[in-house]
Amino acid sequence: MSGTVSSIGKGKLRKAVPLLLAFTMLVFALYPIAPVRAAPNAFQLCDVFASLGSDSQIAWWRPNQCGIPTSMTLQGILDAPGITGTAGGGMAFNVLGCALGPGNPCLYATEFQAQTVAIFDDTGTFLRTCGTGYNFDPESIVVNTASIPGAIYVGQADGTHEIRKFNLDCSNGTPPFFAPATELRGTDWIDLVAPDSSDGGSLCDMQYTSESAHILTFDVCSNTQEANLNPAPLPGSNAFAHRQLTIDESVLVGDDQFVVHLDGSGNVISTCDSSNGVLFALNLLPGSTAFVTADLIGGKTDYFTIAHCDARNTVPDFTFNAIPAGCAGTAPCVVAGLAVFGEATVVTPGLDSTSTSVSCAPSIVAVNQATQCTAFVTDTSATPSSPTGTVTFSSNRPGLFTPSRTCNLRSISSSSSSCSVIYTPSLGTEGTHTITAGYSGDSTHRQSTGYTTISVTKRSSVTSVTCSPSTTQARHPVTCTATVADTSPGTPITPTGTVAWGSTGPGSFSSASCTLSSTGPSTASCTVNYTPTPAKPSLQTITGTYSGDTDHAGSSGSTTINIL
Numbered sequence: 001m002s003g004t005v006s007s008i009g010k011g012k013l014r015k016a017v018p019l020l021l022a023f024t025m026l027v028f029a030l031y032p033i034a035p036v037r038a039a040p041n042a043f044q045l046c047d048v049f050a051s052l053g054s055d056s057q058i059a060w061w062r063p064n065q066c067g068i069p070t071s072m073t074l075q076g077i078l079d080a081p082g083i084t085g086t087a088g089g090g091m092a093f094n095v096l097g098c099a100l101g102p103g104n105p106c107l108y109a110t111e112f113q114a115q116t117v118a119i120f121d122d123t124g125t126f127l128r129t130c131g132t133g134y135n136f137d138p139e140s141i142v143v144n145t146a147s148i149p150g151a152i153y154v155g156q157a158d159g160t161h162e163i164r165k166f167n168l169d170c171s172n173g174t175p176p177f178f179a180p181a182t183e184l185r186g187t188d189w190i191d192l193v194a195p196d197s198s199d200g201g202s203l204c205d206m207q208y209t210s211e212s213a214h215i216l217t218f219d220v221c222s223n224t225q226e227a228n229l230n231p232a233p234l235p236g237s238n239a240f241a242h243r244q245l246t247i248d249e250s251v252l253v254g255d256d257q258f259v260v261h262l263d264g265s266g267n268v269i270s271t272c273d274s275s276n277g278v279l280f281a282l283n284l285l286p287g288s289t290a291f292v293t294a295d296l297i298g299g300k301t302d303y304f305t306i307a308h309c310d311a312r313n314t315v316p317d318f319t320f321n322a323i324p325a326g327c328a329g330t331a332p333c334v335v336a337g338l339a340v341f342g343e344a345t346v347v348t349p350g351l352d353s354t355s356t357s358v359s360c361a362p363s364i365v366a367v368n369q370a371t372q373c374t375a376f377v378t379d380t381s382a383t384p385s386s387p388t389g390t391v392t393f394s395s396n397r398p399g400l401f402t403p404s405r406t407c408n409l410r411s412i413s414s415s416s417s418s419c420s421v422i423y424t425p426s427l428g429t430e431g432t433h434t435i436t437a438g439y440s441g442d443s444t445h446r447q448s449t450g451y452t453t454i455s456v457t458k459r460s461s462v463t464s465v466t467c468s469p470s471t472t473q474a475r476h477p478v479t480c481t482a483t484v485a486d487t488s489p490g491t492p493i494t495p496t497g498t499v500a501w502g503s504t505g506p507g508s509f510s511s512a513s514c515t516l517s518s519t520g521p522s523t524a525s526c527t528v529n530y531t532p533t534p535a536k537p538s539l540q541t542i543t544g545t546y547s548g549d550t551d552h553a554g555s556s557g558s559t560t561i562n563i564l
Contacts, residue, residue, distance in 0.1 A: 041075060042122045043098065043106065045342040045394050045436050045449075046285065048072070048292060049091055050301070050322035053336035054329030056083040056111055058091070059322055060124055065396055065434035066451050068290060068303050068317045074324055080111065080118035080126045086331040087111040088118075090140040090155070091339040094168070098122045105130075107339075110138045110154065117141060117154060130170040133177075135159035140190045140208075143168075147203050153190060153220070155208060161186030163206065163218070181225050183212030184238075192220075193244040207251070209239040215253060215266070230266030241282035241337070243291070245306070246344045246446070247353075252291055252309075254279035259293055261309055272309035273302055273316065281338040286438070286449040288344040290317075294335040299323035301335060342438065342449070351441070352381035356391070356450035358437045360423065363452075366459040367425050367551050369490030370402075373452075374420040375437035377409060379445060384415035389442040391419055396434040397456075398426040409439075425456045427493065427551050432456070458548065459488035461495055463557035465544045467530065471562040474534040477510075478561055482544035483525040484516060486552065492522030497549040499526055505540035505563065507532040516546075532563045539563070 046066040050059040058078040063069030080087075090110035097105035106122040108130060117130040117138060130152070136159025144151050151173055152166040161182045165173035180187055190208045195201055204221035213233035217226040229251060236256030244251050249264040256278055261269040273279065277295030284291050291309075294301040302316035327333035360373040375391040378384070392406045400423070407419035425433060433454050441447040467480040482499040486492040500513045507530055514526035530542060539560050548554035 043341045045438060047341040049339040050335050051088045051091060051337035052327055053086060053088055053334040054331040056080040056087040056118055057329060058088060058109060059324050066436050072320045076124055078120055078124040083111050083114045084330045085113045087114050089336045091337055092141040092143040094143045095145050108141055108143060110141050112137050112139050131166045135162055140188060142190055142192045144192055144203055155187035155190040157186040157188050163187050178218060178220060178223060180218035183210035185211035189241050191242055191244060194249050209242055211238050213237060215239060215242055230262055234260055235271060240280045243284045245288040247288045252282060254282040254293055259309060270310045270312050272313050273304060274314045281335050283338045283340045284344040285340055286342045286344055292338055294322055294338055296334050299335045351446045352379045352444055354378060354387055354439060354445050354448040355380050356437055356439045356448040358435055358450045358452040360435055360452055360454045364455045366457050366488040367427050367429060368493055369488055370422050370424045371454060372420050373423050373435050374418055376416060376418045377439045378416045386411035387417045387442060387445045389440050392438050393421050394436045397429045400424045430456050430458055458553045459486050459493060459551055461546060461552045461555045462487050463544055463546045463555040465542060465557045465559045467542055467559055467561050473564045474532050477529040477531040479527055480530050480542050481525055481527045483523055484546045486522040493551055494518045494521060495524045495552050497547050499544045499546050501528055502543045503540050505538055506535050537564050
């Protein structure tokens, strides 16, 4: 779930970037979204979305692995045609729509100056807008698909500062709006959090910031204002993005130059990531053990584990700039918000916590070789029971899950369940593959996510050489053939490329190398002529060396010929 904020409320930043919209935290239901399908390119677990604050542009980034990455790859720029100026910002996901695939509503993005919300499918294709009656500057959004019926909430930075409510079909909700108390700005960042004792298990409590020093709370079920999360002011002067952790209901908030970690009662646990800019955007990674935050103007985007934040670290675990090179529009490119596909969501009281682990055997495979990946889901509560439901697998590299990327759990003990899928790395994907397993939860168990890595190698090859005739005389050519075979387990690939030739005695080849031609699903061959030059009678070794190709390692083979 999540809230968002728009412009900085005061000072030089307000002058430099008027009415900068904010980013909205992602919202999911009580289970993670089904990850990317094979084609076309679709949102994957842990993908990061950066609202660029200009012409509704959203940068779509993919980490090389879930958790703390070591590299990021730009997948593309999402854009809503016709929306210009200081637009974009708040984002949220409709988990039900995302699971249905292309053409269905998935990502919702507030369009600040355009007074609307844009909807994209899970490939980043713009579909339509959502909702009417926005008063002034919608910038934060929450999509609640966990409750029945579900609802969409949109916070507004200016005007009446109302939180608008819509049904999941974008028609007006009941009531159509709420009017919470505000501080310096409006209902800038909103986040639907875990129920407290007064909510009867329903998702009612909306935490929000108003560019001041508090995290405020409003009950959207009873339409009443509740006490602030933190009675004492935050260390900074402007609270922006904030998220509740699913593991303990503590809260992270971007507070000017710091990220502040508060316990469930609003007491400061720690501060981390001191910045020269403004940490305007923040979001959780799946599992609530790490987060990502960004400087509004400069775009510096930092990953931190919660443990390192609590140790008051100021050096991130990983950093990159979420503003793509060459970013341009009718307004300055900034990082007005961050969203993480599959981010941790609200905790429902009464559900048992779980942990998910993954193992793949074998852990080292060649491309086109299958490995079996098994997810183990364990109830970690004091009175455990076997989790039920489904686990959905994904990979950060191209590959095929069979018979499906989703499997049904089966009990293996009084507290654990497991299920397996087969994963086959695609051609050209040598390197490390991160395999993610997301448990969806059930009526008594919370969702959880686990990861593992496998090493994917080139396929092995064997080269054999024959020469005919095998006995010859000087100046009499022989025909030498190299045959290269794919020998790795799994579905074979016909080797391609060239074979280089050499001999241990005097003579010449018709060509120093030859190009392979397919002779079957796993073999290829090529031929040259070799002519010995006059010398004493001898045995010569003829060697063919295969250089390998994209998916095959090289190899060599040899034979001997008798020179009379």
